[in-house]
Amino acid sequence: MMKNLTAIIKGKQIPRGKVKVSGAKNAATKLLAAALISDEKVKLENFPTELVDAQYKFQFINDYGGFLNIDRKLETIEIESNNLKDIVLDDYNYHFRTTYLLVAGFIKKKGIARIPYPGGCKIGTRGYDLHIMVWEKMGATVEEKEGYIEVTAPNGLTPTEIDFPISTIGGTESALICASIAFGKTIIRNAYISPEVENLIDFLKTMGVKIQVVGNSYIEVIGKEYLQGSIFRVMPDRIEAITWIVYGILSGGDITVEDVPFDSMKIPLIHLYEAGIDFYKNSKNVHITPDCLQNGIIQPFELATGTHPGIISDMQPFYVLLGLHADGISRIYDYRYPERIKYCEELSKFYSEQIKWEKGSISTYGRHMVTPKKATVISTDLRGSMALVIAALLSDGTSIISNVEMALRGYNKLEEKLQQLGVNILIKKNKEVVQLS
Ligand SMILES: CC(=O)N[C@H]1[C@@H](OP(=O)(O)OP(=O)(O)OC[C@H]2O[C@@H](n3ccc(=O)[nH]c3=O)[C@H](O)[C@@H]2O)O[C@H](CO)[C@@H](O)[C@@H]1O
Numbered sequence: 001m002m003k004n005l006t007a008i009i010k011g012k013q014i015p016r017g018k019v020k021v022s023g024a025k026n027a028a029t030k031l032l033a034a035a036l037i038s039d040e041k042v043k044l045e046n047f048p049t050e051l052v053d054a055q056y057k058f059q060f061i062n063d064y065g066g067f068l069n070i071d072r073k074l075e076t077i078e079i080e081s082n083n084l085k086d087i088v089l090d091d092y093n094y095h096f097r098t099t100y101l102l103v104a105g106f107i108k109k110k111g112i113a114r115i116p117y118p119g120g121c122k123i124g125t126r127g128y129d130l131h132i133m134v135w136e137k138m139g140a141t142v143e144e145k146e147g148y149i150e151v152t153a154p155n156g157l158t159p160t161e162i163d164f165p166i167s168t169i170g171g172t173e174s175a176l177i178c179a180s181i182a183f184g185k186t187i188i189r190n191a192y193i194s195p196e197v198e199n200l201i202d203f204l205k206t207m208g209v210k211i212q213v214v215g216n217s218y219i220e221v222i223g224k225e226y227l228q229g230s231i232f233r234v235m236p237d238r239i240e241a242i243t244w245i246v247y248g249i250l251s252g253g254d255i256t257v258e259d260v261p262f263d264s265m266k267i268p269l270i271h272l273y274e275a276g277i278d279f280y281k282n283s284k285n286v287h288i289t290p291d292c293l294q295n296g297i298i299q300p301f302e303l304a305t306g307t308h309p310g311i312i313s314d315m316q317p318f319y320v321l322l323g324l325h326a327d328g329i330s331r332i333y334d335y336r337y338p339e340r341i342k343y344c345e346e347l348s349k350f351y352s353e354q355i356k357w358e359k360g361s362i363s364t365y366g367r368h369m370v371t372p373k374k375a376t377v378i379s380t381d382l383r384g385s386m387a388l389v390i391a392a393l394l395s396d397g398t399s400i401i402s403n404v405e406m407a408l409r410g411y412n413k414l415e416e417k418l419q420q421l422g423v424n425i426l427i428k429k430n431k432e433v434v435q436l437s
């Protein structure tokens, strides 16, 4: 598995050409877990096969006897999971967040699930108590063992009513998938229905589950005993789309970003527009050139992250980058994950005095036409790591970013896509970098 990777990045390479947004990490990895509840073969299209998170999940499913046919070129995967095994693995070192979504498939096929503790980015406290609540409310017994969580329900899950005390994407997804295998009606209140959750709902429906969404936070699910196979397309990644758009603007390049899910990113785009960025678009693509800056500069701005349809916390670092290149002071508040600021210290190595941060808030002292200084930095989390990659690409020399596998958790075929834009980066094992220097 990809670990201890370092990127060596030469700055001031101007991107030109086309880049296609991949299937969304935060949809694909959930659909993959949900596919395990099907009684037949499932095919997922537009699947970001190279994502580190996807690969950990492939590995886990393989280790448990599931069958996967992965076509990296066509970006499709086929999953057959009727042979899942009831075994305890030697270790549960699979580093992804949504381990809890694997439970329903194992309960349905084996009556028992053993899953790794949820991993994911260290961006503050990330509880999993509400997942336990869902399993227990549906009649399962949960034991937190050394190294893994064991969920037992020999007779399957029973329908129930779930009231979430907070807006939780993961919790909502967990409840949806579990409810799909419980025969009868489950009600989910205060559900968080993000575009990726909608993608999951649409997928579950193709397998024969009846799901009704009323308003924007109430869901009724009628689970079914036999779930048919499905061919389903993963939605494009709105966070990746914002990332390319911001990179396009800051680099002064000429790029077309393809397969942009405009409908799921209206508010984030309005904020770009208000910062003075007016791009050319059609229904699927956006074209970015230096002419997109209405007054030749990025206007400073103030914004806060929140739940969809607002700017989600995962996009926060890219607005911070934008602020660093704006003409004046911008403020970005992250109320969703106030501790998602660790990367700022690393980013400040490129921008020295231009950035200040404290829990939940980041101020940027933007300078029009600033060229960041080359730097040697360490990734702290997925989106922060990608922000460092962009800063390095804009910088005045060669930068080194360690633990760049964090960025590769969320950016499918990153090196390849940059190459298509005429931008070369080198990704090596840490050891090899020492030998190079
Ligand atoms: C794989 C995926 O889709 N990850 C996204 C998801 O994470 P994730 O699904 O983990 O986020 P949730 O929406 O579930 O969590 C939101 C908040 O609820 C808390 N909570 C959640 C579950 C629980 O059992 N107990 C609990 O206390 C979390 O600690 C967090 O503070 O939404 C985050 C917030 O938009 C994004 O940054 C992540 O990219």
Ligand SMILES: C=C(OP(=O)(O)O)C(=O)O
Residues within 6 Å of the ligand: 025, 026, 096, 097, 098, 119, 120, 121, 123, 314, 382, 383, 410
């Ligand atoms: C925080 C993120 O993901 P995860 O929940 O998988 O850690 C992210 O996608 O930015």
